[in-house]
Amino acid sequence: MFSLRADMGIDLGTASVLVYVKGKGIVLQEPSVVAIDKNTDRLLAVGEEARKMLGRTPGNIVAIRPLKDGVISDYQITERMLKYFINKAIGKFLFKPRMIVCVPSGVTGVEKRAAIEASNEAGAKKTYLIEEPIAAAIGAGIDITQPDGNMVIDMGGGTTDIAVISLGGIVVSESIKTAGDKLDEAIVRYMRKEHNMMIGERTAEEMKIKIGTAYPRTQEVSMEVRGRNLVSGLPKTIKVTSEEMLDALEETIYSITDAVHAVLEKTPPELASDISDKGIIMTGGTALIYGLDKLISEKTGIPVYLADDAISCVAKGTGKSLDWMEALEDQMMT
Template identity: 40%
Template structure:
């Protein structure tokens, strides 16, 4: 087969990829096949040589290595590591060695031109033939089952690990948007600080995440519930233990929850009366991994007085929406 003939066939050999490159994890939806990759957005680095030795799930299994998150607050902060990680992930799901796929990539609502350029370079490094960016709230809306051409407006709240995007969606566009660089990661950091303040113990990110999952509630603390954790002394690093109360976790995460509530309130108040009336009737859709925080739908219903529904698989909503969009365009 001639080179020219092979080049003409490459677009047909490739599959469109929809990529949710998140702070916590990366999900890749392959056209016609669904979500084919769901791995942590992590790279493992050898502390002696500085070389990257593993990506994603494999990075969590390495010993003696330093793990790095190339994506923070929904944007790339370690460009070289992010490029190599994305290329590795794309290679895992895209079988043909020569074909260059089209890619649709989710970006936060408040992304800057510089951050967008870094994402563009990472995608081209991963052998993209064509790149389309889609704002996360619109992708989440589509993945949650909303038709973008629907004239009846709804609000989508996508609570990720690094960012929370709130958007009123109507007729295929976000008519009002509020993007915050706060999410599950900010809650974990607040838990770490509060545990240190209240118990004098330094805990790691994984322990903070476990406390949030086991004791974290958006509405009110679980009375009498406690969890024993291990950590270190803040000065000399000796092992220490503490029995952390649900009240402590609630105090830590409540400011982030209130910020989400206020962001939704601001979006509603910035809408026209007609769209605000639609939202009051249709309500709010919760997506993103942070939407799993216990009691968050109830807190939003209580404080805002509108219907709230959490999608069945909130972590996958953006990737599914991107896949639907790519398939239609």
């Protein structure tokens, strides 16, 4: 079906890509994974189909995640992935769409340019960039135009963005490359060290989602985990508890709470007072880990709230900012 033009907002995340089309809302949410045949350079699968191939491909097929730590690590693959998602989201269009793409708050000029060029090459007429904490705040329903301090912690797959926002801009921010992926790596390390067992990336992610814990649970949960015994080299199944996950994730989680503390220390007193009254908003998939809000609240002494539909906040905020594209043209990074 042909349409004249469909302006789009894209949350280009390390773990997943969400596409928001003006007038329709979020139309696509898929993992940022691409499967390619190395011999022919042919795109075999993108998104969920490619994610199923992670760790399971023969020699000539490689499943790639082209974004690392919130930024593009493989330009060509990112461009092809974006082109696929744009076509899947809106089909054929008469005029090229204008796009707003999310980037972490700590990106460099080179990384910004790579995001803009990849988006334009994938089919955008013009690409604007918006910083993730701003998009997350808008998506969480915060009126960022007011002269009040709002603190947002956006925790994705590659980066955790912590920002204090007032009058539509970021006053203080910190972007650390510690988020969902680093938690997965911590689980893999723990299983190798404590259980002499090698597990894959997908298994680690499943453990994080099902039994991952940042704060002691009132009721312990567990799950069966399959992997390879490093001593015998044979497949092995063991039961892992949420209490073990607390140990596995502790160091990585604490690096996030330290970053939150560092941002609060740099926040002007008037804005810090606002944040103390209103609380801190958490968005992003990694924010859903059990007890993370309680832990940050305990460490800072400030109430912490999980945004409704935390995973989609950045994409929703990007989509809402499409309405202000002309007004924000000067402020946005283009």
